[in-house]
Amino acid sequence: xxxxxxxxxxxxxxxxxxxxxxxxxxxxxxxxxxxxxxxxxxxxxxxxxxxxxxxxxxxxxxxxxxxxxxxxxxxxxxxxxxxxxxxxxxxxxxxxxxxxxxxxxxxxxxxxxxxxxxxxxxxxxxxxxxxxxxxxxxxxxxxxxxxxxxxxxxxxxxxxxxxxxxxxxxxxxxxxxxxxxxxxxxxxxxxxxxxxxxxxxxxxxxxxxxxxxxxxxxxxxxxxxxxxxxxxxxxxxxxxxxxxxxxxxxxxxxxxxxxxxxxxxxxxxxxxxxxxxxxxxxxxxxxxxxxxxxxxxxxxxxxxxxxxxxxxxxxxxxxxxxxxxxxxxxxxxxxxxxxxxxxxxxxxxxxxxxxxxxxxxxxxxxxxxxxxxxxxxxxxxxxxxx
Amino acid sequence: xxxxxxxxxxxxxxxxxxxxxxxxxxxxxxxxxxxxxxxxxxxxxxxxxxxxxxxxxxxxxxxxxxxxxxxxxxxxxxxxxxxxxxxxxxxxxxxxxxxxxxxxxxxxxxxxxxxxxxxxxxxxxxxxxxxxxxxxxxxxxxxxxxxxxxxxxxxxxxxxxxxxxxxxxxxxxxxxxxxxxxxxxxxxxxxxxxxxxxxxxxxxxxxxxxxxxxxxxxxxxxxxxxxxxxxxxxxxxxxxxxxxxxxxxxxxxxxxxxxxxxxxxxxxxxxxxxxxxxxxxxxxxxxxxxxxxxxxxxxxxxxxxxxxxxxxxxxxxxxxxxxxxxxxxxxxx
Numbered sequence: 001x002x003x004x005x006x007x008x009x010x011x012x013x014x015x016x017x018x019x020x021x022x023x024x025x026x027x028x029x030x031x032x033x034x035x036x037x038x039x040x041x042x043x044x045x046x047x048x049x050x051x052x053x054x055x056x057x058x059x060x061x062x063x064x065x066x067x068x069x070x071x072x073x074x075x076x077x078x079x080x081x082x083x084x085x086x087x088x089x090x091x092x093x094x095x096x097x098x099x100x101x102x103x104x105x106x107x108x109x110x111x112x113x114x115x116x117x118x119x120x121x122x123x124x125x126x127x128x129x130x131x132x133x134x135x136x137x138x139x140x141x142x143x144x145x146x147x148x149x150x151x152x153x154x155x156x157x158x159x160x161x162x163x164x165x166x167x168x169x170x171x172x173x174x175x176x177x178x179x180x181x182x183x184x185x186x187x188x189x190x191x192x193x194x195x196x197x198x199x200x201x202x203x204x205x206x207x208x209x210x211x212x213x214x215x216x217x218x219x220x221x222x223x224x225x226x227x228x229x230x231x232x233x234x235x236x237x238x239x240x241x242x243x244x245x246x247x248x249x250x251x252x253x254x255x256x257x258x259x260x261x262x263x264x265x266x267x268x269x270x271x272x273x274x275x276x277x278x279x280x281x282x283x284x285x286x287x288x289x290x291x292x293x294x295x296x297x298x299x300x301x302x303x304x305x306x307x308x309x310x311x312x313x314x315x316x317x318x319x320x321x322x323x324x325x326x327x328x329x330x331x332x333x334x335x336x337x338x339x340x341x342x343x344x345x346x347x348x349x350x351x352x353x354x355x356x357x358x359x360x361x362x363x364x365x366x367x368x369x370x371x372x373x374x375x376x377x378x379x380x381x382x383x384x385x386x
Numbered sequence: 387x388x389x390x391x392x393x394x395x396x397x398x399x400x401x402x403x404x405x406x407x408x409x410x411x412x413x414x415x416x417x418x419x420x421x422x423x424x425x426x427x428x429x430x431x432x433x434x435x436x437x438x439x440x441x442x443x444x445x446x447x448x449x450x451x452x453x454x455x456x457x458x459x460x461x462x463x464x465x466x467x468x469x470x471x472x473x474x475x476x477x478x479x480x481x482x483x484x485x486x487x488x489x490x491x492x493x494x495x496x497x498x499x500x501x502x503x504x505x506x507x508x509x510x511x512x513x514x515x516x517x518x519x520x521x522x523x524x525x526x527x528x529x530x531x532x533x534x535x536x537x538x539x540x541x542x543x544x545x546x547x548x549x550x551x552x553x554x555x556x557x558x559x560x561x562x563x564x565x566x567x568x569x570x571x572x573x574x575x576x577x578x579x580x581x582x583x584x585x586x587x588x589x590x591x592x593x594x595x596x597x598x599x600x601x602x603x604x605x606x607x608x609x610x611x612x613x614x615x616x617x618x619x620x621x622x623x624x625x626x627x628x629x630x631x632x633x634x635x636x637x638x639x640x641x642x643x644x645x646x647x648x649x650x651x652x653x654x655x656x657x658x659x660x661x662x663x664x665x666x667x668x669x670x671x672x673x674x675x676x677x678x679x680x681x682x683x684x685x686x687x688x689x690x691x692x693x694x695x696x697x698x699x700x701x702x703x704x705x706x707x708x709x710x711x712x713x714x715x716x717x718x719x
Contacts, residue, residue: 015702019701
């Protein structure tokens with residue numbers, strides 16, 4: 001049989017399977033003596049839950065908290081300003097991925113920079129930046145790299161390929177961030193807000209694509225040290241529902257473990273060769289500011305010193321400001337990214353802040369909680385309403 | 387050496403005249419156009435409908451069509467959606483200096499080929515040549531006059547209880563353009579649905595079906611049409627996700643890039659709001675046209691959430707199908 005894309009998702013959206021899982025979760029949840037708050041760390045899961053209306057199938061006792069796992073949402077204005085300024089340097093082509101070009105910084109979005117004459121291009125794969133660099137030898141091409149563990153190997157592969165081919169007009173502005181550090185921050189921090197939030201997280205659904213690269217092992221500390229079970233799940237509705245069932249069963253059976261739902265590609269160890277390539281080019285930053293969450297130690301990567309000549313942050317150091325910028329006063333993206341507030345609790349949600357004119361980052365990205373709420377609504381909160 | 391368009395060919399003088407004569411009149415000539423007057427003198431139409439549209443597309447040639455075919459289909463389809471038979475079109479072309487003459491002729495041939503499907507004529511035209519870099523190859527504007535064959539088709543006629551039907555599978559044009567523009571190497575036979583819709587509409591009207599509203603689902607796709615209808619009438623349109631026809635190729639591209647098929651453009655697919663009793667015959671008629679075997683009843687007009695479109699999933703959940711917003715960009719992860 002020829003494997004098509006359709007084969008890859010059809011079974012994972014099978015209505016009978018989804019309904020059967022909903023039934024099993026409901027039966028299992030009846031044994032719970034209190035509600036369970038599950039944080040889906042990744043915006044991809046938020047998107048699935050909203051798009052497929054999964055909340056409507058679940059009993060009252062199962063609650064979702066939307067986490068900080070969207071590479072676009074967590075990008076602070078300072079970094080977007082860097083991209084904006086870099087795009088306007090003479091003879092520069094700024095290249096980045098999808099939604100990033102819509103995010104507003106303090107000076108505007110990359111989309112606005114483009115409308116003012118800057119050469120800003122979005123690509124499907126970082127390797128496309130190499131093609132652009134080779135086709136424009138007289139220009140300097142800057143790849144504005146974003147994303148979690150999932151997209152980091154692609155940036156590493158881009159650097160590796162460019163080095164091997166001797167391409168010298170390609171620079172990098174690295175904004176790769178890592179998942180476990182922000183999860184730890186949410187639980188560990190003694191910040192007044194975050195501490196109160198700490199009492200709300202009971203379990204995590206971990207994103208499968210991160211663990212395809214980094215392995216499920218990155219979450220070991222959460223059940224072991226923090227008493228929070230983690231299930232690494234895929235992004236199809238059946239995956240998310242099965243992940244929830246596995247978590248609920250841990251609670252009813254008195255277990256607290258790291259489990260893998262997405263066994264079709266995730267292992268404990270992950271992709272070791274990708275991890276080696278990441279290590280070759282990148283090292284941890286001391287601090288990285290997350291939009292709405294503040295500075296989190298060791299939560300992002302930068303180019304190693306040996307590649308400083310390729311680092312746009314250093315090459316254009318004099319042009320790039322370092323001052324911190326406050327978010328819009330009315331925007332509560334920070335609380336939403338911490339899971340402390342739901343998008344609908346925001347004063348400007350759907351009025352002054354919409355996907356076509358976003359004030360905050362959670363409304364910009366298709367992975368963002370606000371955008372998902374705005375786009376899909378939340379028609380039937382609970383199955384009992386049906 | 388390739389023959390290319392020069393600025394001199396847009397000067398209003400001999401070179402300009404030669405270009406118009408050798409390319410446009412040669413292929414599109416008819417009794418009215420051939421008179422070469424400043425304005426076309428037309429016979430009076432009883433119940434005229436008038437529309438205009440500009441076409442800028444990259445790439446100019448795509449699987450299933452080109453900008454020429456598109457410029458005829460787009461304007462004629464706007465007329466057809468009001469139950470009007472397309473009759474007369476104007477054709478205004480802005481060409482970038484350096485554009486290949488061979489390509490221009492190919493586009494004009496394509497215009498010529500599409501006109502008979504609508505029984506329409508080009509009766510007036512204009513050609514401008516602009517310096518290199520000021521337009522992307524070639525832009526076309528077509529205006530059209532048609533004659534209404536049926537009264538009372540329009541958004542305001544939509545009422546609670548109406549059935550919603552799509553004429554074929556959705557999203558083909560948007561997906562084909564995306565694949566062609568981004569050089570995605572997909573091994574598929576995906577083609578744009580670009581086509582003239584008057585023949586379908588004429589067949590429906592001849593069979594005695596009087597749709598309440600018709601709309602070709604162009605930019606913004608099915609989602610934009612349904613939202614426009616729901617908002618204009620403050621009614622709720624409820625559709626069944628499972629019933630919306632989408633080809634495997636289109637679904638594949640949407641999966642890869644994180645798009646929704648209902649947001650992708652169509653150029654030969656239309657949505658009908660009609661009396662539920664008319665649905666079986668309408669589907670039977672649509673089935674006879676290319677792609678029409680996919681025609682489906684996808685939902686109905688209700689009152690639950692005024693001004694909104696609700697999408698019901700096969701596993702019993704519901705959500706809004708909102709307006710598409712902003713530039714379509716692929717998801718990051």
